[in-house]
Amino acid sequence: MEKRKLTKEDIDKVRHIEGFPIAKDEDIIALSNPPYYTACPNPFMEEFIREHGTPYDEATDDYHCEPFAADVSEGKNDPIYNAHSYHTKVPHKAIMRYILHYTKPGDIVFDGFCGTGMTGVAAQMCGNPDSAFKMQIEKEMPNVVWGARKAILSDLSPAATFIAYNYNTPVDVEAFQIEAERILAEVEKECGWMYETQHVINGKVQTSIDGKPVMGRINYTVWSDVFICPTCSNEMVFWDVAVDKENGKVRDIFTCPHCRSELKKTGCKRAQETHIDTKLNDTVTMAKQVPVLINYSVGKKRYEKTPDEYDLTLIEKIDSMEIPYWYPANELPNGYNTEQPKRSHGVKHVHQFYTRRNLVVLAALWKKSHINRQKAALSLVLTGILQISSKQSAFRYDSRNPKNTAGGILKGTLYIPSIQREGSIFENFERRLSAIISLVIGINKFEKGAVLIQTASASRKKTEKNSIDYIFTDPPFGGNLNYSELSFLWEAWLKVVTNPTPEAIMNTVQGKGLPEYQALMTQCFNEYYRVLKPGRWMTVEFHNSQNAVWNAIQEALQRSGFIIADVRTLDKQQSSFKQVTTTSAVKQDLVISAYKPKDSFKREFTANAGSEETAWMFVRQHMENLPVAVIKNDQVEILAERQAFLLFDRMVAYHIMNGIPVPIDSGDFYKGLDDRFLDRDGMYFLSDQVNEYDTARIKNDVEDIQFELFVTNEKSAIAWLYQQLRIKSQTYQDLQPQFMQEVKTVDKFEAMPELSVLLEENFLQNENGKWYIPDVTKASDVAKLREKKLIKEFEGYLEGKGKLKAFRTEAIRAGFAKLWTEQKYKLIVDTAERLPESVIAEDDKLLMYVDLSSGRV
Numbered sequence: 001m002e003k004r005k006l007t008k009e010d011i012d013k014v015r016h017i018e019g020f021p022i023a024k025d026e027d028i029i030a031l032s033n034p035p036y037y038t039a040c041p042n043p044f045m046e047e048f049i050r051e052h053g054t055p056y057d058e059a060t061d062d063y064h065c066e067p068f069a070a071d072v073s074e075g076k077n078d079p080i081y082n083a084h085s086y087h088t089k090v091p092h093k094a095i096m097r098y099i100l101h102y103t104k105p106g107d108i109v110f111d112g113f114c115g116t117g118m119t120g121v122a123a124q125m126c127g128n129p130d131s132a133f134k135m136q137i138e139k140e141m142p143n144v145v146w147g148a149r150k151a152i153l154s155d156l157s158p159a160a161t162f163i164a165y166n167y168n169t170p171v172d173v174e175a176f177q178i179e180a181e182r183i184l185a186e187v188e189k190e191c192g193w194m195y196e197t198q199h200v201i202n203g204k205v206q207t208s209i210d211g212k213p214v215m216g217r218i219n220y221t222v223w224s225d226v227f228i229c230p231t232c233s234n235e236m237v238f239w240d241v242a243v244d245k246e247n248g249k250v251r252d253i254f255t256c257p258h259c260r261s262e263l264k265k266t267g268c269k270r271a272q273e274t275h276i277d278t279k280l281n282d283t284v285t286m287a288k289q290v291p292v293l294i295n296y297s298v299g300k301k302r303y304e305k306t307p308d309e310y311d312l313t314l315i316e317k318i319d320s321m322e323i324p325y326w327y328p329a330n331e332l333p334n335g336y337n338t339e340q341p342k343r344s345h346g347v348k349h350v351h352q353f354y355t356r357r358n359l360v361v362l363a364a365l366w367k368k369s370h371i372n373r374q375k376a377a378l379s380l381v382l383t384g385i386l387q388i389s390s391k392q393s394a395f396r397y398d399s400r401n402p403k404n405t406a407g408g409i410l411k412g413t414l415y416i417p418s419i420q421r422e423g424s425i426f427e428n429f430e431r432r433l434s435a436i437i438s439l440v441i442g443i444n445k446f447e448k449g450a451v452l453i454q455t456a457s458a459s460r461k462k463t464e465k466n467s468i469d470y471i472f473t474d475p476p477f478g479g480n481l482n483y484s485e486l487s488f489l490w491e492a493w494l495k496v497v498t499n500p501t502p503e504a505i506m507n508t509v510q511g512k513g514l515p516e517y518q519a520l521m522t523q524c525f526n527e528y529y530r531v532l533k534p535g536r537w538m539t540v541e542f543h544n545s546q547n548a549v550w551n552a553i554q555e556a557l558q559r560s561g562f563i564i565a566d567v568r569t570l571d572k573q574q575s576s577f578k579q580v581t582t583t584s585a586v587k588q589d590l591v592i593s594a595y596k597p598k599d600s601f602k603r604e605f606t607a608n609a610g611s612e613e614t615a616w617m618f619v620r621q622h623m624e625n626l627p628v629a630v631i632k633n634d635q636v637e638i639l640a641e642r643q644a645f646l647l648f649d650r651m652v653a654y655h656i657m658n659g660i661p662v663p664i665d666s667g668d669f670y671k672g673l674d675d676r677f678l679d680r681d682g683m684y685f686l687s688d689q690v691n692e693y694d695t696a697r698i699k700n701d702v703e704d705i706q707f708e709l710f711v712t713n714e715k716s717a718i719a720w721l722y723q724q725l726r727i728k729s730q731t732y733q734d735l736q737p738q739f740m741q742e743v744k745t746v747d748k749f750e751a752m753p754e755l756s757v758l759l760e761e762n763f764l765q766n767e768n769g770k771w772y773i774p775d776v777t778k779a780s781d782v783a784k785l786r787e788k789k790l791i792k793e794f795e796g797y798l799e800g801k802g803k804l805k806a807f808r809t810e811a812i813r814a815g816f817a818k819l820w821t822e823q824k825y826k827l828i829v830d831t832a833e834r835l836p837e838s839v840i841a842e843d844d845k846l847l848m849y850v851d852l853s854s855g856r857v
């Protein structure tokens, strides 16, 4: 595309789009570099697709790929990855494996929650891998085809897209370095005196031969909060009373130096100070803080001193000076994380996060670092130090190590500690500069214009349908991180701020709970579904910490039409991927592979609604997209997705999500599976797949899969019994002691049946009294009988009134499925109201029935 201007008219055309940021038009224009980067919805996206996309035609499309899982944390030591921090990040090297697996050179990859744009870096790096990584990948993926892919990146946050833009756009390394050093020298000349201190040894100021004091250069100053003793009302410097300097620890309990009372920090109030803020034109009251330690260098040697008269006068002088440059003074929005600094230190505006000294120097550097490409990279050096240069940076004893650049920011919060480290901006800048130089060298070979970036909600209607070849995405996970609040400091400096309305998070202040989060995620996935080419894949990665949120994501995915084909988590000990089949207790990184079914399938599926054929159409299409033989450590992996129970679950969910009646019950489904498809090791295959499996089977053993199970309810108890009985048939007496050991705690509301009932309802017993798993000929009868019992139990619940306190969740599941077929949606909703909310949120099936029924009611 040609170089463009972003005009006010262009902006007018996209102003109505979800996620349009909060900013003046001129600031959006100043931050953007059109056509490839805009700090608002990108008006040039269609053109990008027209230029780089390949049209989709089902008749000629022969794309086929199996789902893939790789370690999403690999590559965290990479200098490119580490050049600029963000609240969470997926390393580009991890994403490269996915892109190489699913796409070919020139394809378009999309990420709508792009954050720092690692998906774009990965897409481009496929054309420029470093040699060690290249060798490693070629070993793992013998058929790999190298070559850069194109990418479209989108994020709601202007800070994120600004970082992403810098990560993805090549720059003249030499010119950048010269410019950065020039600016640094200029500002040092102007403001260097602010970080000077007199060199003092044993209380004596050192002098040079000409009698002048030897001056040191401050590396950092430690500041301490001042508290008021609740007993005697005297002030105490926290550093003096609570820090054990010898052992480098903060004491929980300390003594008031005035009245000897034993105190805890939580029992004391902070002393406050009032001053006139000339920027706000108002009197401001904030927590009182005093400098307590200075770490400085003379030549290459580092020293420490207690601030003396000279230092205090210097700080006073800076505090009373006017700042001749612009700096942000935005008021912090109401929020979940923004309340903490307001409450603790009276920090209500962005500039109050900085000492006056650091604010002056940052403002001077900022002024000189805008806005052409070189200068955007300079601003990146500055955004890279905005957090560590703020009062968020805690002094820790390990931050004395000059090599420690991490600082003590409490990630994921805006927490201001009681003992702060005011790092010199010059030192912070120099360090970040060398990191950003590594970045610009690393991306030097990127082609200009290979990546298009915009600032908008992932739910934005972007472009033509069926235009994207692959999606890799790492969405926000529930309420873990409040991105718009955490990025507020960055965005205030950039003068373009996130529009939080479509932000897909759970946040009480924004009035967003789990249902709102799920609805926002569904909107985003709907759009993902629309733009992805049929038969193509999406990888969704996230760190799971709450099952209810994971269920909300699954539900959102399925509602938008995606079919989940594989869910895995990394087994850190074995560094291999484990399949995840139960939703319970997976508090780790999950990789979900989902595909968009072909149009012809969707057409036929809808046309056949009401006949049993839809179930088999679904199974056929699903099997086509599942791996055939996965070999790990010379063992063929048993794939849960090919087992009857999961095929049944997926089939049911797909029908329900598409508003089509489920045409068959589990018993008939199992029988039908056996008649129509080929069974190997308890998995089902299409006839043209079975040879491949058999060949793999001859060469390798079959893995004995043992899913990690926590038996806390009937469902997991049955799964556990299946695992035991798959190994060998066993008597009640064999099973009982192990079972008792397995079941340590039962879910709060679960009426867990006795072991004997579980066995009778799900398994068969031979003449020796041993229980075994029914074979296909009998499985259907067993399933039918069990369902009858569960329904009876459920009908018992329906007869009662008021909240249900103990129940069999399996009976609720069976009951809801039955009510759904009978179209008794209101009864589902009413019954759900009698159940604890957590039970619905924690169970993907119940959630599906209740959610969809609520819509219909």
Ligand SMILES: C[S@@+](CC[C@H](N)C(=O)[O-])C[C@H]1O[C@@H](n2cnc3c(N)ncnc32)[C@H](O)[C@@H]1O
Binding pocket: 019, 086, 088, 089, 090, 091, 112, 113, 114, 115, 116, 117, 118, 154, 155, 156, 157, 160, 456, 457, 458, 459, 474, 475, 476, 477, 483, 484, 502, 503, 504, 505, 520, 524
């Ligand atoms: C987990 S982070 C992605 C981090 C990214 N993978 C990286 O490596 O930097 C999730 C991102 O989703 C963004 N976000 C939240 N709601 C959004 C929405 N509705 N549309 C687009 N982006 C959104 C946040 O701003 C955040 O950057």
